[in-house]
Amino acid sequence: MTWEELFFDLAFVFALTQFSQLLHEDHSWVGIGRTFILFVPVYWAWGGVTLYTNQRDVKALLDRAGILTLGLSGLLMALTIPRAYNDNGLLFIAAYLAGRALLAGLALRHVPFGRALFVGPYGFFVITGPLLVAGALTQGAARVVLWAVAAMIDLLSPWVAAHLAVQGRAQPAHYTHRYGLLIILVFGESVIQVGAVAVDDKLTVSRLAAVMAAYALVSVLWCAYFGYGLSDFRRALEVATDQPSLRRAILVYSHLFFSFGIITIAVGLGDMVPAPLEPLPPREAMLLFGGCALFLLTFAYVYWRIHRMIAWRRIGAGTACLLMAPLATLVPALAMVVSLVSVVVVMIVAEELAMRRQGGEPDHAMFEIGPRDPIDRGPSTESDA
Template structure:
């Protein structure tokens, strides 16, 4: 991973987390749907850069300047996202398309064929760009509908490309590190938003505890992902016979849901901190507990996709979060957050105990094998979650 990539990610994560402001203004079902529709192409643009830098050695000055310039594009685009459905729609599309054109221009120097350009991750904007532009030229439901079609095209493009062009393998360590960095940056930006809101409020004891609880909730989700997920993803990509299919489902689609789930959690935590002893309205409760459930169930799906085994602890924790949605509308917001922390903590402790037990069994097995054949260390295994 290069410094240019890290710099680009810092600029781009601001664009991703601007959706928190959009959801803060309208977190009804319709508002959440509108945010997700806009989130998809922005996330897809980031994914295109990740794939490009993964397949280049990035020693070229043109590549390095290009990635830094894309960071500026991301920063400018971020400023338009909260009002993209209002008066900044055309500006949002213009900046977005400019970034995609720049990335495609960089990729053209290396693509072996025009066919790969047209159906690959760099060329899909040739379809989505006109749809986004058409949506920017109209208002209201028509804009939402056209942009929803554009988001659908983005989501389907990897499956179409799979059947039309040969898919190349990626460098597993670099690819997973970039997606892991995205998650940690979105987590970090969520905490910054909580801190920014708290800084404008009088720091009472209840708010102090609420800030600590918000930090604890984000931290335990972070621990679950980086403790039991990222290394598993990397090993799976290294060993998968059909790596493109696995990276598409687990990393591309999975991290779309991971990121959006974190953003919804952040919105609800920002609402909770100013009045932690008040009861959460139903919409905020859904964003809070539903966001945690989305994160955990996506985590469970990733495990199933890699190991073809149901991760019962993760499924159970996700289901418990969903069950807390109606309860969260009856109890103080701080208690609702504490309940979610407890649910996720139980899952993490169970994961840790299983991992340690299986690690001990593996060590004993390796010791027995070594006694017979010192050169045979046995295969590495993952804990059955």
């Protein structure tokens, strides 16, 4: 992992705060959908850079300058997110397409033009680009629909591209570290969201307790992911016979839902802190408990995709979160967040006991940012986003 990649991530962190703010302003299903539509291109832009740096030795000056410039594209996108559905729509799309075009230009130095144009994260923007521009030039529902179609094409592009070109193997250590860092960034934004809300008013005992409970929830979810997930992801990619397919499932697609679930959790926690002794309104409860369920059920899917075994502990925890959501509208929010923490802790203990029975233990090496795998980085026709 290079310093340029870490610097590039700074703009993505800012974008995460903007998504939280956008979702905070509209908790409805329509608001969640509109936020997700904007989240897809930002996530895809981050994923394209991650794949490129995984496949290439980016020590060259042109690559390093290109990654830093892509960070500027990400910053401009982040600045326009709050009003993307209003007067900043065209600027949002211009920044996004400029970044994708720059990434495609960097890739064309290594990949034949025909393949790069229509296959992979470097070229699919030539299909979605016109839809995005058309949406930016319209207003209201038409913009939402056009951008939703473009987002759907982006989501389907890795699967479509897999049928159009032979795909090579990625470097498991670097790739999993990058997606692990993504999760750290999103969790970090959750902590920032809670802190930003807490400092706006007097720090009463109940509010301090709410902050500690929110931090505990983020912490136990973090422990679950890094203690029992990321190391499993890496080992699976190292031995997979069809690594590209597995990589799309457990990293590209799953982490889209991991990330968005954490964003909704952050918004729900932010709404809980100001009035921890009051029940949550239905929409806030949906964000908080639904986000936890999305995270844990995605965690269960990844386990099934790797091992072809049902992760009953993770499914049980995710289902419990969903069942607790209606209760959160009747019981003080602080008590419900503590209950969420308890559910995840029980799941972690069960995971730990199961792992020890199998003779394993959490791979703490995955908490470190280590060197890349020593594999060849020759020309590739990758198609992940």
